[in-house]
Amino acid sequence: MSDTLTLPYAATDARAPTKRIPVAVLGATGSVGQRFVQLLNGHPWFKLHEVVASERSAGKPYSEAADWRLDTMLPNDAAALPVKSLGAELQSHVIFSGLDSSVAGEAEDDYANRGCAVISNARNHRMDADVPLLIPELNADHVGVIERQQKRRGSRGYIVTNPNCSVVGLAMAIAPLERLYGIEQLHVTTMQAISGAGYQGVASYAILDNVIPYIGGGEEEKIEAEPRKILGRLENDRFVDAPFRICAQVNRVPTIDGHLMTISLGLRNRNFVNVEQVREAIDNFRGEPQNLRLPSAPRKPLHYVAGDDRPQPRLDRDREHGMSVSVGRLRPCPLLDLRMVALVHNTIRGAAGAAILNAELLEAKGLL
Amino acid sequence: MSDTLTLPYAATDARAPTKRIPVAVLGATGSVGQRFVQLLNGHPWFKLHEVVASERSAGKPYSEAADWRLDTMLPNDAAALPVKSLGAELQSHVIFSGLDSSVAGEAEDDYANRGCAVISNARNHRMDADVPLLIPELNADHVGVIERQQKRRGSRGYIVTNPNCSVVGLAMAIAPLERLYGIEQLHVTTMQAISGAGYQGVASYAILDNVIPYIGGGEEEKIEAEPRKILGRLENDRFVDAPFRICAQVNRVPTIDGHLMTISLGLRNRNFVNVEQVREAIDNFRGEPQNLRLPSAPRKPLHYVAGDDRPQPRLDRDREHGMSVSVGRLRPCPLLDLRMVALVHNTIRGAAGAAILNAELLEAKGLL
């Protein structure tokens, strides 16, 4: 519900910084940027100190530069911040990037080379050989590669990334299965919300009473590649992809938030698959953010939702403030081994919330 | 566009009846029944003579009993027909059934036993051993089993059925591939329109800004079973299923008409798959209704729609008055052989229009 100026961050006993760390947001006026501003409001560890956008917005107060579209109020502190221009010198050492991929590549490298910790939502550096593609519940140890990246840059700065919005849902949903049985292959069809394309991304004339079986920017390729890095191993500072293969087919549907997907998968060790056990493994799944009690960590990263017709975007996307992935309809597959449905809040767990959780992990590990 | 009281049935040189055959519609007030009434208006071979509904509507003029919801006007001739009660003696020998499956089983058997040709859209008798499950472009020869059915009934009456609304789209889309290479297995995820559930079937509170990953009534099971019968052979009056297997995952989405589906399939003979050749085979596909120039037959049963983001329900569902299936995005699959997207107008080609085409085939074959 709206008007809650402060999000209810859970009490935490993680090693909290002694005072709130000043942070900057790149691309602060866009849809991901606005989510950063919303979620950082009242954050116990980070304090929004600088907002950065394109030349066109530079110099204006944020309240004027941003056409605020979220259903909570624009936080007062943020409203008054003057927008800085992309590339400008920043006072913050910690930078969240909600930049569009058309500019993110260079700009993020630039700030990292200057010594900043860049926590990025953009796709540009996700597959770089020394950049972690993090989901802290799954591969917190991948931060180990950062040192190698710092060496390459000759700087204490670095980039870490979070996955594509659909990939977060997919990788988290299958992680318990990967651990239990090993995954061999999977088919996934996504039904993605319009907010994934930004505020102006999908015209209403294009999507009302319609489904569009395509999403630009290499969406299917990202979904087929990123989970293999995420669920892979870091060995001797090198990423080794998980061995499964993916077929992704993507669709845009007329929902506002929440990417839903059907999954059918084959397992490497299929001898003793027990559906009930898998359901429990999903619902009981926990990771580093839960162990560390990070402020943005959901109590449960995965919720197994009972009910033949769940999860559903409108009813389930906001679980644990949008930070949990919902899974349902787990059942045998007539062709492979199991099939199921997964749901992720694409602009929270799938974007800005993911990046903030990454930053919390970095701080808890002493890397900020 | 609306207000066209007569649908533009194509000129045909098929063996047309010397005068229009009087027909009855069972379940005439429901959503499929209304489509029957709409499509039969101005039909060159059939004349709507009787409308049948539940006891509650019996005796009322059709205009009063039916809460007409289509965007063309209720035809005047139909408006004046008095509604008869299900089970009543009918003057028509040819009967279209848009009955709900809760009552269709017995009622259809009853009329068939009395000597009527029952052309049904209901699911009840689709898988019966001596009932054809027809898509005239694919398996017109399956009408050969009718004689066996008549013998069982000891009557000249019989039942023929058309498939589930999604199955029509799926079976037609894959038929050219089955013929070229043989299909081994396929994964399909559907995104189905609300009209598939009838006028009251999906509450707006349930589906606005939402997707429901479930459809009741055994939808997935039907999609996994029916295509095997349709694409199978009739040998010595016995149906032999096509050998492929299917994994279906179904979803309800907020579109009004048009079931869209993503398909990934493996072929039996995969050595020389040529994507361009398959596209042409789809676009050039023709069948018995085209050869016979049946009045409801689309010029092309399948349209291959170019464009990365096609077919789309709102833009493509009405091709050839809703009687064509649209296919697009044919491309290699990283796991199996090919993947593609298909679209069918669920209440026309997927229901009432399918049944009328079946009746035209039966008439052309001298079976009415």
Add this chain to the structure above:
Amino acid sequence: MSDTLTLPYAATDARAPTKRIPVAVLGATGSVGQRFVQLLNGHPWFKLHEVVASERSAGKPYSEAADWRLDTMLPNDAAALPVKSLGAELQSHVIFSGLDSSVAGEAEDDYANRGCAVISNARNHRMDADVPLLIPELNADHVGVIERQQKRRGSRGYIVTNPNCSVVGLAMAIAPLERLYGIEQLHVTTMQAISGAGYQGVASYAILDNVIPYIGGGEEEKIEAEPRKILGRLENDRFVDAPFRICAQVNRVPTIDGHLMTISLGLRNRNFVNVEQVREAIDNFRGEPQNLRLPSAPRKPLHYVAGDDRPQPRLDRDREHGMSVSVGRLRPCPLLDLRMVALVHNTIRGAAGAAILNAELLEAKGLL
């Protein structure tokens, strides 16, 4: 956001009860009933003790009887309550009624005659001569008529009501103008959300890509009558209607929650109308719930929302947890004096939340 088991009720120094008052909800499985259950969870003054529904649900646990549709989790305490049958003896003295109007009339009278305080959302008794039609910010003094009602019943029990969901928005939006200048007449056109009709009330086939210029149950008549009682005076235990007249035209639109309305009004004292002054009067409006700091009272009952294109249902309906009415676009009218746009969350401020605020007022006044 979901999953917040406890709503953030504001700290209050109103005369709080020494312990939480047990309450019952009539019609607890319906859409208004579910909102009662949701909003009562964690309420500082009231404790949900009994849930009542139709015979069909009686005996089942609430979790089973209610098809829970809200986007927060069903509260655990409520889930376990056994459903009682309408008419059953209740232990609670305070009863919230979310009953359908088809049964509310008698059932509410019955419980009031037995001595209960019935706080009703149903329309049946709203216009009764000794039943308050309350919006605590506007006419808290109308509770003065309760004593007369108790005498009529020969019981300490009584009924109080809240207005129709659109009327709450309209009456609150115009109240500052009524006080400043007196209202003479007004035209209102509403665009009402589907949730106003209950979960099954509006079929998706009826409303997708559509607007329905009609709402049953005498909606327009209610909007034309109720505001006159609400903004009228209680004189010598008799209600005297406010003297203005209303023309209402209602529409159902495909939004989930939030009734939006355009208003054009003429004033009795139109000499010194100052648009800027009216905006401030709206934004500064306060009433008894704010003075008493009732737990459900919004900080500001009315928000004047700047911006040419506001208020909007999706962006503004949740202000102050749905308890505030938003007003915007105040400007001169070419025919009458002023025009403006108002928005109310129809199932919170317009229904269950309104009733709970009424109960809080009654408790604060020593009437429970």
Add this chain to the structure above:
Amino acid sequence: MSDTLTLPYAATDARAPTKRIPVAVLGATGSVGQRFVQLLNGHPWFKLHEVVASERSAGKPYSEAADWRLDTMLPNDAAALPVKSLGAELQSHVIFSGLDSSVAGEAEDDYANRGCAVISNARNHRMDADVPLLIPELNADHVGVIERQQKRRGSRGYIVTNPNCSVVGLAMAIAPLERLYGIEQLHVTTMQAISGAGYQGVASYAILDNVIPYIGGGEEEKIEAEPRKILGRLENDRFVDAPFRICAQVNRVPTIDGHLMTISLGLRNRNFVNVEQVREAIDNFRGEPQNLRLPSAPRKPLHYVAGDDRPQPRLDRDREHGMSVSVGRLRPCPLLDLRMVALVHNTIRGAAGAAILNAELLEAKGLL
């Protein structure tokens, strides 16, 4: 229904040109331009000869320059036309303008000064003192001012315009009342479809599950001004506005096509208002296009639709191929005299179809 390459233009005995007149369309790639191309396909009097768009599209074939979005197929003849650049010399004497108002003003003047008959849908010249603002059923005689305009230009060229999309619906709906009783004042609240803003005009993120109580470009002012010119008289080559006044409040709603509006109006001669008589006057209303049997003329310009809940955009917008306005819910108003609901297909009768009907009138009057 789609795929009808030729629209079913009615047979006509109006003075048809001996051969089809070549025409050009300005702004041919936009949403109004595409409707022009669609509606001109198969037109019995006009033949699409040239398509004109911005510099960016110039030289490309139309099929490539236009991102075709209508649910009929792009006509083959049009597909092959090379796009010309705005301002280029044209071979056609008759020009339809679907230009955006940002460029229409000068460009249309320019072509008119060069001797062309410019039939424009843009707002720029609608209120010019010597430019007719035509609805042929209402004010066909306003073409009398063209001669004066030609003199001003020193050219046989001229501009005629059709009204704003909402105004067409409003002016036609009230015309029978203006003739019967004279209108004094009216309140109108519109609920306008997204197609009115062009394909990219309304972002889905802005309008899904929402209503926007505002439309830019002076929409309310146009609705308050244009009907007075349309229903006014042409006296001595000067327009005299009809004497009534209008209060308009506009909203954007999530419908695809069809502007719905509630109207409340006061009459000058209110003594003998007879609701039944008014209904008949609406349904029996005819005008010059019906007398002349123009090809695009609907059989009935106004349909009075019975049923408490009609007209509705999805069910009624396509009456007579979108060229008829639907009216319903005529009933007394508690404040003024009558209230009612009207619906117009905004991109057909409210835009491209209106302009084509204007051109047909001009041709029938010997003015092309």
